Amino acid sequence: MTGKTLYDKIWDAHLVDQAEDGTCLLYIDRHLVHEVTSPQAFEGLRMTGRKVHAPDKTIAVPDHNVPTTEGRENTANMTEESRIQVEALDRNAREFGIHYYPVTDIRQGIVHIVGPEQGWTLPGMTVVCGDSHTATHGAFGALAHGIGTSEVEHVLATQTLIQKKSKNMKVEITGKLLPGVTAKDITLAVIGLTGTAGGTGYVIEYCGQAIRDLSMEGRMTVCNMAIEGGARAGLIAPDEKTFAYVMGRPHAPKGAQWEAALSWWKTLYSDDDAHWDKVVTIRAEDIAPVVTWGTSPEDVLPITGQVPDPSEFQGGKIEAARRSLDYMGLTPGMKLTDIKVDAVFIGSCTNGRIEDLRAAADILRGKTLAPGVRGMVVPGSGLVRAQAEEEGLDEVFKAAGFEWRLAGCSMCLGMNPDQLAPGERCAATSNRNFEGRMGRGGRTHLMSPVMAAAAAVTGHLTDVRELMCEMAQA
Numbered sequence: 097m098t099g100k101t102l103y104d105k106i107w108d109a110h111l112v113d114q115a116e117d118g119t120c121l122l123y124i125d126r127h128l129v130h131e132v133t134s135p136q137a138f139e140g141l142r143m144t145g146r147k148v149h150a151p152d153k154t155i156a157v158p159d160h161n162v163p164t165t166e167g168r169e170n171t172a173n174m175t176e177e178s179r180i181q182v183e184a185l186d187r188n189a190r191e192f193g194i195h196y197y198p199v200t201d202i203r204q205g206i207v208h209i210v211g212p213e214q215g216w217t218l219p220g221m222t223v224v225c226g227d228s229h230t231a232t233h234g235a236f237g238a239l240a241h242g243i244g245t246s247e248v249e250h251v252l253a254t255q256t257l258i259q260k261k262s263k264n265m266k267v268e269i270t271g272k273l274l275p276g277v278t279a280k281d282i283t284l285a286v287i288g289l290t291g292t293a294g295g296t297g298y299v300i301e302y303c304g305q306a307i308r309d310l311s312m313e314g315r316m317t318v319c320n321m322a323i324e325g326g327a328r329a330g331l332i333a334p335d336e337k338t339f340a341y342v343m344g345r346p347h348a349p350k351g352a353q354w355e356a357a358l359s360w361w362k363t364l365y366s367d368d369d370a371h372w373d374k375v376v377t378i379r380a381e382d383i384a385p386v387v388t389w390g391t392s393p394e395d396v397l398p399i400t401g402q403v404p405d406p407s408e409f410q411g412g413k414i415e416a417a418r419r420s421l422d423y424m425g426l427t428p429g430m431k432l433t434d435i436k437v438d439a440v441f442i443g444s445c446t447n448g449r450i451e452d453l454r455a456a457a458d459i460l461r462g463k464t465l466a467p468g469v470r471g472m473v474v475p476g477s478g479l480v481r482a483q484a485e486e487e488g489l490d491e492v493f494k495a496a497g498f499e500w501r502l503a504g505c506s507m508c509l510g511m512n513p514d515q516l517a518p519g520e521r522c523a524a525t526s527n528r529n530f531e532g533r534m535g536r537g538g539r540t541h542l543m544s545p546v547m548a549a550a551a552a553v554t555g556h557l558t559d560v561r562e563l564m565c566e567m568a569q570a
């Protein structure tokens with residue numbers, strides 16, 4: 097008998113039932129809920145007179161629609177659609193008795209940042225949310241993925257989910273990252289290599305020295321974008337760093353329960369003789385700071401590169417590239433570092449954690465936004481914001497000319513007042529560069545927090561390593 101992967105182990109531990117055609121029923125340990133994909137699910141329960149099966153395992157927080165400016169507890173200031181969703185979540189959370197972090201609670205923030213922060217996300221768990229970036233929680237060695245609204249209703253009612261098992265894919269990042277290269281560059285480089293469909297049908301386990309070396313924040317950044325590579329989920333085996341991060345969090349186990357949990361968590365790794373259906377290996381030393389040039393997260397190039405010529409592509413990608421360049425307002429052959437930006441967004445569930453803000457602030461300290469560039473820093477949660485303020489990072493950002501906002505999804509997705517104007521070009525630390533994503537006609541270049549900070553200072557896409565050299569010499 098061959099060994100098991102981490103995914104196999106978590107799957108087996110949660111399997112309630114398996115039908116002959118391979119359809120399975122999985123037990124769900126944590127159900128995270130936000131305002132966009134839950135109103136109809138709760139309405140479904142209400143209409144059939146059902147309750148939430150496990151309210152103590154269900155956690156709700158508004159994040160997508162909420163403004164990131166003061167006074168936002170007054171929903172009258174929101175658009176009609178946003179107001180309806182946020183008010184529905186408020187009513188549903190209270191009525192069904194689930195855990196809830198409204199905007200008046202300092203713990204409010206982006207659902208994928210709040211879950212780990214509060215110790216809801218633990219190794220070996222199954223975690224779901226009506227949101228594609230649920231993969232973030234895989235950083236803890238949890239099987240975490242997005243579900244649709246009808247599944248949200250199913251999980252609310254039964255605490256189980258109907259699933260088919262995915263295949264196992266291993267993405268190994270060997271060696272050590274070079275200076276200026278971060279978790280965001282790893283995850284973008286992987287998608288650049290495998291494409292947005294490379295992970296389709298798989299659960300990815302990220303491993304290797306460079307992944308081990310990452311902090312928990314960095315691991316969350318990597319897993320967050322597994323979905324952009326097409327995978328069902330992404331995960332990383334838990335280790336001492338994971339346990340240290342989890343220990344003492346409000347909802348982490350304590351005392352004897354902690355010891356019991358720890359002994360099971362220590363069995364959560366892929367066996368040496370486990371079977372992999374697909375393996376991708378990248379040398380960390382080969383990864384440069386990257387940026388996206390197009391309108392798909394796979395449109396990735398090292399910052400030292402040039403805007404590609406659509407004729408370099410094949411098949412349908414030729415037309416896609418042409419359309420991307422047209423939307424992005426770029427010409428083939430142009431140096432990426434010659435692309436001027438109008439805005440810089442630092443935040444999102446990809447890069448809105450404390451480590452991201454520290455990294456960006458380190459580049460920005462004593463510098464200012466280039467003339468004409470607007471900048472916004474949006475902490476991923478109220479607690480990230482408070483921590484940043486304690487460290488004086490807010491002062492660094494404000495002195496540089498950035499707006500220092502309240503927690504939420506913000507510009508990552510134009511569902512709230514934070515948006516790009518048509519034609520505006522933004523260096524963003526978020527995860528999707530789709531057409532209109534940050535506002536109609538807005539243009540997004542994805543990159544790491546240090547790269548976004550570098551672009552803020554110079555006013556154009558910039559190799560952060562050059563700024564780092566200057567800083568070291570000064």
Ligand SMILES: CC(C)[C@H](C(=O)O)[C@@H](O)C(=O)O
Nearest residue numbers: 132133160226227228229509
């Ligand atoms: C609104 C929500 C359903 C969506 C998702 O599933 O990811 C959003 O979070 C996003 O990032 O596009």
Ligand code: SF4
Nearest residue numbers: 229444445505508509
């Ligand atoms: S921050 Fe962006 S990617 Fe993350 S949940 Fe919100 S909208 Fe989705």
